[in-house]
Amino acid sequence: MTILPRWCRWTLLLPLLLAAAGCGPGVGGTGTGEGYALEFFGAKAASVCSASFAGELKCPSRVVIGPTRVDLTKGSELVVWVDDPDNERVTARIDGSNVDFRSVCEGVQFTGTWGRTADGSSRFFGHFTLPGYEVAAPGTLSVLSDGSILTFVLSDAQGMVVFGPVIMQRSETASSASSCRQPLAASPAG
Secondary structure, eight states, rough: OOOOOHHHHHHHHHHHHHHHHTTTTTTOOOOOSHHHHHTTTTTEEEEEESHHHHSSSSSSOOOOOOSOOOOGOOOEEEEEESSSSSSEEEEEEEEEEEEEEETTTEEEEEEEEEEETTSEEEEEEEEEEETSSSOOOOEEEEEETTEEEEEEEEEEEEEEEEEEEEEEEEEESSOOOOOOOOOOSSSSOO
């Protein structure tokens, strides 16, 4: 076992300390990291596999044969939802209990984590950007299920709808190709 000189140990630790110093609100960070939005809305992280639409995700099976226990807290394997399989203008990528929701043509983006509030309501809590917003704003993404069809609605911190509802279906071959020639039926709220 080789023991490094004291100056060398600090040199190796310095990049880690500098990276940690730039995170979070009040210390030079943006305050938009995972957990901040949950805290902002008074929610706690939960597994998206507890959602009403979990049957439409790739959650671990609850039926296990043998001594192995299934960890349902990990969430879903990657599942992609699109508004139109032939012209993907809006996509939602759910991976674990996180979502990346984007409308390429309208310039809308939301990233968040599935959570539950004290009153028992569940949704994705995170931050969104829209044209005209200079910085990411706290928001929520609600998901309503109607069988194999999901409807996504993006709201701001006051609960006002800023984008949607967008009806989406699961896609096994999602690409990033999209044509922005025709207006989307569900455009950003004005």
